[in-house]
Amino acid sequence: MTEPRPLYSVNQFTTPHNSFAQDVEQVARTGGDGLGIWEAKLGSPDDDGAALELMDEAGLRASLCVPAAWSVFASHLSPSPAEPDDRAQAICDSIARLAAFKPACVVVTPGSARDYEDDEAMSIVMRTMERAVEAGAEHGVTIGLEPIRASSGGFIHSLQGSLDLRSALGADELGVIFDVWHLWDEPEIHDVLANNVEALVGVQINDWRDPTRGWTDRVLPGDGIADVPALLRTIANAGYRGWYDLEVFSDDGTYNERYPDSLWLQPHEDMLQQAQDRFADVWARAVA
Numbered sequence: 001m002t003e004p005r006p007l008y009s010v011n012q013f014t015t016p017h018n019s020f021a022q023d024v025e026q027v028a029r030t031g032g033d034g035l036g037i038w039e040a041k042l043g044s045p046d047d048d049g050a051a052l053e054l055m056d057e058a059g060l061r062a063s064l065c066v067p068a069a070w071s072v073f074a075s076h077l078s079p080s081p082a083e084p085d086d087r088a089q090a091i092c093d094s095i096a097r098l099a100a101f102k103p104a105c106v107v108v109t110p111g112s113a114r115d116y117e118d119d120e121a122m123s124i125v126m127r128t129m130e131r132a133v134e135a136g137a138e139h140g141v142t143i144g145l146e147p148i149r150a151s152s153g154g155f156i157h158s159l160q161g162s163l164d165l166r167s168a169l170g171a172d173e174l175g176v177i178f179d180v181w182h183l184w185d186e187p188e189i190h191d192v193l194a195n196n197v198e199a200l201v202g203v204q205i206n207d208w209r210d211p212t213r214g215w216t217d218r219v220l221p222g223d224g225i226a227d228v229p230a231l232l233r234t235i236a237n238a239g240y241r242g243w244y245d246l247e248v249f250s251d252d253g254t255y256n257e258r259y260p261d262s263l264w265l266q267p268h269e270d271m272l273q274q275a276q277d278r279f280a281d282v283w284a285r286a287v288a
Contacts (some may be wrong), residue, residue: 001148001238002237003287004241006030006075006236006242006243006244007034007063007242007243008021008032008033008034008243008244008246008276008279009027009032009033009034009035009036009060009061009063009064009243009244009245009246010027010032010034010035010036010245010246010272010275011036011038011063011064011066011204011245011247012035012036012037012038012041012066012248013036013038013247013249013251013270013274014246014247014248015268015272016254016270017254017264017268018268019041020041020042020043020051020054021039021054022268023035023090023222024051024054024055024058024060025058026269026272027058027060027270027272028058028059028060028260029269030269030272030273030275030276031063031088031186031276032060032272032276033060033105034060034061034062034063034243034245035055035060035061035062035063036062036063036064036065036066036243036245036246036247036265037062037065037066037098037103038065038066038068038103039065039066039067039068039097039098040068042097043271045097045193047259047261048097048100048101050101051099051101052101055101060228061102061104062098062101062102062103062104063064063088063103063104063202063243064103064104064105064107064144064177064180064204064243064245064246064286065098065101065103065104065105065106065107066106067090067091067095067106067107067108068094068096069081069087069090069091069094070091070107070108070109071077071087071108071109071111071112072084072087072088072091072109072110072111072113072124072125072128072155073107073108073110073111073112073115073116073124073155074087074111075111075112077255078111081102083276084112084124084127084128087128087152088127088128088131088132089131090184091128091131091132092132092133092134092135094106094144094264095132095135095136095139095141096135096138096139097253097272098141099139099141101139103141103142103173104142104201104202104242104243105141105142105143105144105175105177105201105202106108106132106136106141106143106144106173107144107146107177108128108129108132108143108144108145108146109145109146109147109148109154109156110125110145110147110148110154110155110160111148111153111154111155112148112152112153112154112192113125113155114153114249121155124154126163126168126169128171129143129145129165129169129171129174129238130169130171133169133171134176135174136173137173138168142173142175143173143174144174144175144177144183144202145162145165145166145174145175145176146162146176146177146204146282147159147161147162147176147177147183148182149181149182149183152182152215154162154182157182158186159176159178159183159185159189159192159193159196160186160192161177162176162177163192163196163199165255166199173265175200175201175202175253176196176199176200176201177200177201177203177204177234177261178193178200178202178203178204178235179203179204179206179247180203180204180205180206180207180218180221180226180228181204181206181207181218181226181247182183182254183229184208184226184228185208185239186227189231190230190231190234193231193234193235193238194234194237194238195238197201197235197238197239197240198239200235200240200242201242201243202242202243202245203232203235203240203243203244203245204245204246204247205221205244205246205247205279206218206220206224206246206248207220207221207222207223207224207225207226207228207230208224208225209224210221210224210225213257213259214251214257215249215252215253215255216249216250216251216257217236217249217250217257217259218248218249218250219248219250220248220263220271220274220275220278221275221278221279222278222279222281223245223278228282228286229282229283229285230286231288232244232282232283232286232287233286233287236287244283246272246275246279247261248271248275250263250264251264252264
């Protein structure tokens with residue numbers, strides 16, 4: 001098949017030791033089209049104008065952007081605010097802030113609901129996502145719901161589960177995120193992707209290390225066992241033309257593990273160049 005050049009971006013979780021300005025410079029220099037902004041890297045809202053200017057000068061667009069408190073339920077990575085209603089308000093405030101960057105979408109995940117019974121957790125998730133969608137509509141922002149794999153504690157842990165929640169909310173403005181690491185081995189994933197591509201608002205690119213040592217032990221696309229080319233082929237054949245956003249966690253102690261072969265132990269720009277090369281390779285194989 002003949003496919004246009006894909007939109008490729010880098011999520012700022014991938015480069016934990018870079019500043020916002022370093023991310024902009026390095027992503028542009030290594031061939032990226034966009035930046036998946038992590039709100040925590042923006043700093044003060046007073047600096048947002050300067051951040052926008054940096055991105056404009058570099059020719060980068062905002063892709064899959066992530067609030068500082070990105071999950072419905074608190075976690076050790078995002079512990080505050082603790083109460084779900086307060087977190088819902090924080091998410092809505094983040095949507096309003098990130099709207100200035102004109103993101104492809106703002107990513108929200110339920111996260112882990114281990115402190116709640118299923119019925120209560122679902123009620124909280126529904127209520128929070130309704131508020132997020134309303135805030136998105138007010139500010140012209142699409143919301144992307146990201147499922148987290150069950151082994152990482154995700155309350156919504158499949159692409160089908162995200163689609164079911166979208167349907168239950170009756171919100172066409174709510175899209176879903178496909179993250180390779182979380183969903184590559186979901187049963188019938190190729191059929192689910194092909195049959196629901198209109199709901200897909202972002203694809204997060206990475207790969208599954210075998211054996212994997214934890215959620216922060218991901219590898220570059222093509223370096224694992226997830227058959228990324230086949231997944232991208234299914235997505236592209238179904239008509240997806242949105243962003244492919246590199247999101248790789250490879251812990252060097254930042255998240256309490258220190259893998260001796262961590263990608264984060266090398267200069268981030270070197271890793272970004274390797275990642276861009278890997279993505280170009282898996283894309284070429286996907287569309288060959």
